[in-house]
Amino acid sequence: MSAIEVIAFDADDTLWHTEQMFQDVQNRLYAMMATYASKDEVAAHFHDMEVKNVRLFGYGVKGFTLSMIESAIEISAGQVSAADIHEIVMLGKRILDAPLNIFPAVETVLQTFKDDYRLLLITKGDVLDQRNKIEKSGLETYFERTLVVQEKDVATYRALFAEHGIDPQRLIMVGNSLKSDVLPILDLGGSAVHIPYHVTAHFENVVGRINHPGFFELTKIADFPELMKSL
Numbered sequence: 001m002s003a004i005e006v007i008a009f010d011a012d013d014t015l016w017h018t019e020q021m022f023q024d025v026q027n028r029l030y031a032m033m034a035t036y037a038s039k040d041e042v043a044a045h046f047h048d049m050e051v052k053n054v055r056l057f058g059y060g061v062k063g064f065t066l067s068m069i070e071s072a073i074e075i076s077a078g079q080v081s082a083a084d085i086h087e088i089v090m091l092g093k094r095i096l097d098a099p100l101n102i103f104p105a106v107e108t109v110l111q112t113f114k115d116d117y118r119l120l121l122i123t124k125g126d127v128l129d130q131r132n133k134i135e136k137s138g139l140e141t142y143f144e145r146t147l148v149v150q151e152k153d154v155a156t157y158r159a160l161f162a163e164h165g166i167d168p169q170r171l172i173m174v175g176n177s178l179k180s181d182v183l184p185i186l187d188l189g190g191s192a193v194h195i196p197y198h199v200t201a202h203f204e205n206v207v208g209r210i211n212h213p214g215f216f217e218l219t220k221i222a223d224f225p226e227l228m229k230s231l
């Protein structure tokens with residue numbers, strides 16, 4: 001019998017598609033900047049800009065959009081047109097307004113566990129955007145709590161678990177990011193399931209292999225109930 005009492009789920013790219021939309025918009029930026037710099041140069045400039053700005057804007061579409069505008073202005077040495085800046089703003093708005101594309105089996109998986117476990121949703125990013133997505137998902141009723149945090153690191157998780165009376169040793173976290181959903185949870189003595197998404201935001205990349213008794217890897221969330229039976 002598993003000692004797990006709490007299952008925490010990441011949201012973006014774990015329950016529903018997100019990152020692909022960001023990548024599509026970035027590709028549009030590369031095309032827009034093609035007369036000024038190569039795709040690799042634009043990508044590098046924009047990534048540095050995002051990393052630099054995240055501490056001021058936080059994660060999310062609004063910061064992403066502002067970073068694209070700032071990058072476009074710098075890369076073009078001020079030559080980017082108002083029409084192009086307008087298009088960048090519209091691309092950002094389109095992400096905020098996009099219909100939510102939930103992965104297959106998510107609702108079945110939540111249904112499987114909702115009576116026997118405490119279910120949490122823990123997501124980071126812009127509060128309004130994340131709340132809108134949670135509402136659009138129609139999945140809120142499955143969770144004891146849905147929590148939006150600024151950063152998913154050891155300090156944040158530790159404070160959050162203390163606040164909600166959760167022993168990390170009795171928790172398993174499911175997510176697509178090794179940096180945000182897996183490593184800090186293992187550090188705190190919990191278990192974690194990594195389900196990679198086909199694209200990863202550059203600031204979530206982690207190098208190296210994880211060798212830990214509480215670490216599991218799956219290719220899709222539909223396989224999670226089977227894994228839980230084996231614990």
Ligand SMILES: [Mg+2]
Pocket residue numbers: 010011012013014175176177
């Ligand atoms: Mg995620």
